[in-house]
Amino acid sequence: MARPAGNIKLKAARLAAGYNSQQALADAITKVAPSLGIRGLAVGVRQIRRWESASPPWPQPDVHRVLTHLLGQSMEDLGFTPPWGSARTQPSTATGSAPRAPLAGARLASVPAQSGATTQPTTVGRDFEAVTRAHRHLYWSVAPAVLHPAILEHARLGCALLPETANPTRQTVAAALAESYLLAGRIEFFDLQQPGQASETLLRALQAAGEADDPLLGAAILAHMAFIPGWADDREAAVERMLAARTYARRGYASAEFWAWLDAVEAECETRCGDPHAALRLIRRAEDTLAAGSEHATPDWVDWF
The missing domain is CATH 1.10.260 (434 Repressor (Amino-terminal Domain))
Known part of the structure; x- marks a missing residue:
């Protein structure tokens, strides 16, 4: 792709x-x-x-x-x-001191665009990805508030690595970065109950998924974004985000389980917005989708459904 x-x-x-x-x-x-x-x-x-x-x-x-x-x-x-040039400097692991990790509510590092310099070996993508995968597994046993700062620091490292890599390593780093920001956003919304911070973190996740050219990650992130207005009784905004999530999913190779999960997310939003009948229709569709199955596999990072 x-x-x-x-x-x-x-x-x-x-x-x-x-x-x-x-x-x-x-x-x-x-x-x-x-x-x-x-x-x-x-x-x-x-x-x-x-x-x-x-x-x-x-x-x-x-x-x-x-x-x-x-x-x-x-x-x-x-x-x-x-036109006068950017006043910002990209984070670097080569020179200078590393920036401090963001605290809860602090401003997140922006996902950097591609640069011309390549200073990292190709192995850095798999190494960075391995830590992201470890955080995903640790979530199920480590207290979310304890794990959250480590995930954000790891994401900051990913933002520093992106300008120093070239494809396909860059896409590997970007995909792992998107997953890290997604996990951080999930913790902020579901565990720490900080929807405002989760919204900013999920935006960074969506930017990283775009850099990775990973439509399924983008779809998952947009669906998580739908939870925020859905739980605030803003049905219109939740539906708009679910429409975008399904558009992204159609660009990838979404499994039956992934499509069913999207229906389950929208069903929860409909329930919280006061329309249980619409929610039940979505759940029935999800059940039919699961029963029919598909030839595509569900990504390993979909471990919450």
Whole structure:
């Protein structure tokens, strides 16, 4: 599967905010601008397409304001490079002191884009992946609050390694990084009951899944994102995220178990939003899907269903 080019950070933030198409984001920008005191601003899908390209142009100040308001991220976190150059430096394991691990509620490291330098050996991908796999297994025996800081520190290491690797090693690191952020987001939402922090962490997971070109990981992350509005009785937002999750799943080789899990997630959201009849229809469909089976295997990281 060829790795998609483009501004993955903006696309991930768009999907996380519930805008499943470029047209939906363009419409939202045009609609919300007057409420911010900006008149006469109209953005079309062609402009969104340019922003999601490999070399996105820096938006005008008024658009800058609306984008950051709608998506809740800084312009650099949305994949834009200011004309005057970035003030940020990428984390490095080669020189200088390592940055401190983020605490609960602290700002997460942004998933870096590809760079031209390759300094890590090809073995680094499997080594990093092995630690991610160990964290996945440890979750079932170690107290989540104890394991959580180690997972975030490991994710920080992954962000430092990404600019120093080339494909296919880079995709291996990115996929393991996405899984690490997914596990951290699950702990924050289900165990630590921090939905706001979980939302930011899952956005980083979605960015990393995009870098890995792994649609099934992307689908799993979007489905976990649906839990957050679902548990807050925001059915529309939950359904939008499930629609995006299924779109991603169709791009991969989803197993019957994976499709059934997506139905189970949406069923739980429907139940919490007060529609048990819709939930029961989804559960019946999940049962039929499991009974029919499929030729595709379920990824090892789907260990929660």
